[in-house]
Amino acid sequence: MDFSLIVSNILNPPILFFFLGMTAVFVKSDLEIPPPVPKLLSLYLLFAIGFKGGVELIKSGLNQEVILTLLAAMLMACFVPIYTFFILKWKLDTYDAAAIAATYGSISAVTFITAGAFLTELGIHYDGYMVAALALMESPAIIVGLILVSIFTADEKREFAWSEVLQEAFLNSSVFLLVGSLLIGVLTGERGWHVLEPFTQGLFYGILTFFLLDMGLVAARRIKDLQKTGVFLILFAILIPILNAGIGLAIAKFIGMPQGNSLLFAVLCASASYIAVPAAMRMTVPEANPSLYVSTALAVTFPFNIIVGIPLYLYGINLFWR
Numbered sequence: 001m002d003f004s005l006i007v008s009n010i011l012n013p014p015i016l017f018f019f020l021g022m023t024a025v026f027v028k029s030d031l032e033i034p035p036p037v038p039k040l041l042s043l044y045l046l047f048a049i050g051f052k053g054g055v056e057l058i059k060s061g062l063n064q065e066v067i068l069t070l071l072a073a074m075l076m077a078c079f080v081p082i083y084t085f086f087i088l089k090w091k092l093d094t095y096d097a098a099a100i101a102a103t104y105g106s107i108s109a110v111t112f113i114t115a116g117a118f119l120t121e122l123g124i125h126y127d128g129y130m131v132a133a134l135a136l137m138e139s140p141a142i143i144v145g146l147i148l149v150s151i152f153t154a155d156e157k158r159e160f161a162w163s164e165v166l167q168e169a170f171l172n173s174s175v176f177l178l179v180g181s182l183l184i185g186v187l188t189g190e191r192g193w194h195v196l197e198p199f200t201q202g203l204f205y206g207i208l209t210f211f212l213l214d215m216g217l218v219a220a221r222r223i224k225d226l227q228k229t230g231v232f233l234i235l236f237a238i239l240i241p242i243l244n245a246g247i248g249l250a251i252a253k254f255i256g257m258p259q260g261n262s263l264l265f266a267v268l269c270a271s272a273s274y275i276a277v278p279a280a281m282r283m284t285v286p287e288a289n290p291s292l293y294v295s296t297a298l299a300v301t302f303p304f305n306i307i308v309g310i311p312l313y314l315y316g317i318n319l320f321w322r
Contacts, residue, residue: 005311005314005315006307006308006311006312008121008311009118009306009307009310009311010307012117012118012121013205013209014114014117014205014208014209014212015114015212015306015307017209017210017212017213017216018212018213018215018216018219018303018306019216020213020216021212021213021214021215021216021217021218021219021220022216022217022219022220023216023220024216024217024220025216025217025220025221026220031217032217033213033214033217037214038211038214041207041210041211041214042109042110042174042211042275043173043177044203044207045109045110045113045204045207045208045211046109046174046177046178046181047177047181047200048181048199048200048201048203048204049109049112049113049116049131049134049178049181050131050135050177050178050179050180050181050182050185051181051182051184051185051192051193051196051200052128052131052185052193052200052201053128053129053130053131053132053134053181053182053185054128054131054181054182054183054184054185054186054187054188055128055185055186055188055189055190055192055193056127056128056129056131056185057128057129057131057132057182057185057186058185058186058189059128059189059190060127060128060129065255065256065257066129066132068255069129069130069133069255069257069261069265070132070133070136072133072251072252072255072265073133073134073136073137073265073268074136074137074140075251076137076244076247076248076251076268076269077105077106077107077136077137077138077139077140077141077144078105078140078141078144079105080101080104080105080141080244080269081098081101081102081104081105081141081144081145081148082101082144082148084100084101084104084105084240085097085098085101085145085148087236087240088100088101088236089152091232091233092292094148094149094152094153095149095153095285095287095288096288096289096292096293097148098145098146098148098149098152098285098288099145099277099281099285099288099289099292099293100233100236100288100292100293100296101141101144101145101148102141102142102144102145102146102273102277102280102281102293103141103272103273103274103277103278103281103293103296103297104141104240104241104244104272104297104301105140105141105144105145106137106138106139106141106142106272106273106276106277107134107137107138107268107271107272107273108271108272108273108274108297108302108305109134109138109174109178110208110211110212110215110302111267111270111271111302111305111306111310112130112134112264112267112268112271113208114208114212114306114310115263115264115267115310116264117205117208118263118310118311118314119260119263119264122314124259124260124263125258125260126258126260126261126263126264127258127260127261130261130264130265130268131178131182132182133264133265133268134178134268135175135178135179135182137268138174138175138178138273138276139170139175139276141273141277142276142277142280142281143166145277145281145285146284146285149285172276172279172280174275174276175276212306215302218298219298219299219302219303220299222294222295222298222299223295223299225291225294225295225299226295226296226299226300233292233296234296234300236296237272237296237297237300237301237304238300238301238304241270241271241272241301241304241305241309242270242309242312244269244270245266245267245269245270245309245312245313245316246316247269248262248265248266248268248269248270249262249265249266249313249316249317249320251265252265252266253320253321259317259318259321262317262321263310263313263314263317266313266316266317267305267309267310267313270301270305270309270313271301271302271305272296272297272301272302273297274294274297274298274302277293278290278293278294278297281293
């Protein structure tokens with residue numbers, strides 16, 4: 001493996017600011033970002049990436065390559081929570097296993113955006129319609145996780161408020177803004193892009209960097225929760241993303257995705273949700289322990305992917321796409 005890719009990735013401003021946030025917690029600095037600011041930044045990132053994706057989608061059109069990519073995304077969003085559930089059941093009860101499986105079946109938009117910035121830095125092209133794959137992979141894992149709970153628990157009195165579940169899965173703020181921005185990008189195309197370009201393009205990298213500073217603060221605060229997860233879940237949080245990325249790359253190679261798209265697809269398969277799925281699980285599966293599914297996704301898998309995972313997956317692509 002070319003370790004210079006990892007070094008180059010670590011020396012990117014967003015990653016360095018992520019470490020700065022973690023350092024602030026470790027040295028007990030009083031650095032704080034007011035709670036509404038990270039929310040605003042995350043909404044901006046979803047808006048910008050969704051809008052750009054819509055513009056790129058209308059440029060590329062709905063051809064065979066796009067359709068196969070979107071089908072592959074939905075397949076992985078349903079497959080990952082099912083097989084990881086049975087791995088987790090070796091050590092955990094049904095509630096915790098289903099919540100963690102749903103977390104790893106869904107995606108992290110920030111990891112996806114960081115991977116996009118990594119590709120741009122290296123001058124590797126990727127298609128904007130991958131944002132549509134991102135949007136399609138966010139919600140199915142929530143539904144699959146709840147189905148697993150209903151099948152493998154003996155509590156016959158248990159009933160889910162499916163309307164609330166579907167509301168959270170498909171209309172939560174992240175999914176709604178991402179899909180809405182994507183559709184507006186499709187409707188306005190190049191004309192809309194030129195109008196919003198200073199806002200959606202010029203500010204993007206700086207806001208991503210500041211957002212990762214906050215993510216560093218949050219991830220470092222969650223590290224102490226890892227004491228509750230044990231070695232099994234820490235290993236799970238590192239090895240399963242690598243396995244999922246490997247499966248994703250095999251599918252990408254099979255359907256003929258170009259290298260840039262393949263990396264983004266692998267990152268989507270390898271990432272884990274720490275916003276949408278935890279919110280849904282808290283509401284619908286209160287028996288599951290949030291410190292397990294939030295801390296593994298946020299304090300282990302997220303930093304692993306943005307520091308080592310992304311260069312590692314690109315190494316696999318360079319190896320097998322020759």
